[in-house]
Amino acid sequence: MDTKGTGRSSAWLLATWGVTRVVLLLFVFRVYAFPGPDVTSDVSVIYRGWYEALRQGTFPLDDVTWQYPPAAALAILSPAVLPFLSYAHAFFVLACVADLVVLALLRYAGRGPGRSSRGAWVWVAGVPLLGPTVYARYDVMVTAVAVAALLAGVRHPRAMGALTALGALLKVWPALLLVGAVRRRAWAAAATTAAGVALLFTVTMPGAFAFLTFQRDRGTEVESLGALVFHVARHFGWDGQVLLNYGSIEFLGPWVAQVSTAALVLTGAAFGWLLLWRLRAGRPAPYVLADAALTAVLLFTVTSRVISPQYLVWLVGLAAVCLSHRASRMGAPAVLILLASFVTVLEFPLGFSHVVLSDWYGITLLALRNGLLVAATVTAARRLWRATVAPAGAAPFPPQATRAEETPVSS
Structure with a gap:
């Protein structure tokens, strides 16, 4: 075993993480100004306002921008653990800590037979591509929970279920991690944890599920x-508007409702495809748990009425988990996600004014970013299907020898 080579690789990994994260912290602490709109205002203004309401034992019911499940309160309240810092500075530090936790989990998961350090490198490289927005939203904290859940899933289905439920109560999307889970214990643990935590919030804090109404009324971001x-329609006389609505910049006007409905239909179709895959896949190899999770979240993201820049943090984290398995088929989707992350920072915050104006530069950036995400989604879905659903009369792929590279899930 080449311990010297492994040590050098770890040193480079940590050094790269350290340098890039110091740069991110310098931007969010406003030591240096990142071009474009100030991405930290969500923390210093919106999150801080929610914090004050949550401290009083109630959710911000009079604020339609509160569109998150009840456990999101934990993320918003978390800066209280660092009382010697301002709210915003404490939040940025905790976001960086969550980033480091993900790196530690991926580095540990990348060791051993059938594993790879590629996942850790995807995380180290992917996060700074998104710019300071990563530390100015609580999505990196949710991603840390999701990564922990997926990495626990192979050997500890109950832990995966509990962590998945916690993640879903932080920001819904981690519920999709269970798409590839075949053990009833994972589902049972998720259901039990979700019910318990939801009941706790319902009893102790009014308005725990008011976010469902706010989400329902959103338009097309x-x-x-x-x-x-x-x-494109704005260049041909469409007379709608671009306004701040429900906490994001959305289109309002003729045909917006129809396009929003079409997005919901596409989401429904995506879930139908996932159900069909689940019924046809049988008992997949352990690495498929992460591959299926990435595919599901990609499908959810591209069909959503909203694709905020921080959504890419989820995809980078899940892609990193996939690539910590040598047998994963998600190499090409991971590269596409990294490219989309770089285009995302060009679109927001750097080119966001062009996007809002719908000029051709903004449209080009948006089309390129979303095109990369669609390509990643189609590629991931195709590879997941081909790797797990056998043609009629054929044995499923991969063969048993490949499956043996990873520790099987116990019954």
């Missing part, structure tokens, strides 16, 4: 796939 229709 300017960065979503469906928004491209209206960006």
Whole structure:
């Protein structure tokens, strides 16, 4: 075993993480100004306002921008553990800590037979590509929970279920991690944890599930796939508007409701495909748990009425987990996600004014970013299907020898 080579690789990994994260912290602490709109205002203004309401033992019921499940309160309240810092500075530090936790988990998961350090490198490289927005949203904290859940899933299905439920109560999307889970214990643990935590919030804090109404009333956000229709339509006389609505910049006007409905239909179709895959896949190899999770979240993201820049943090984290398995088929989707992350920072915050104006530069950036995400989604879905669903009369892929590289899930 080449311990010297492994040590050098770890040193480079940590050094790269350290340098890039110091740069991110310098931007969010406003030591240096990142071009474009100030991405930290969500923390210093919106999150801080929610913090004050949550401290009083109630959710911010009079604020329609509160569109998150009840456990999100834990993330918003978390800066209280660092009382010697301002709210915003404490939040940024905790976001960086969550980033480091993900790196530690991926580095540990990358050791052993059938594992790879590629996953850790995907995380180290992917996060700074998104710019300071990563530390100015609580999505990196949710991603840390999701990564822990997936890495626990192979050997500890109950732990995976509990962590998945916690993640879903932080920001819904981690519920999709269970798509590839075949053990009833994972589902049972998720259901039990979700019910218990939800009941606790319902009893102790009014308005725990008011976010469902706020989410239902959202329109088509300017960065979503469906928004491209209206960006182009504005050049041909469409008389709608671009306004701040429900906490994001959205299109309002003729045909917006129809496009939003079409997005919901596409999401439904995506879930139908996932159900069909689950019924046809049988008992997949352990690495498929992460591959299926990435595919599911990609499908959810590209069909959503909203594609905020921080959504890419989820995809980078899940892609990193996939690539910590040598047998994973998600190499090409991971590269596409990294490219989309770089284009995302060009679109927001650097070129966001062009996106809002629907000029051709903004449309090009948005089309390129969303096109990369669609390509990643189609590629991931195709590879997942081909790797797990056998043609009629054939044995499923991969063969048993490949499956043996990873520790099987116990019954």
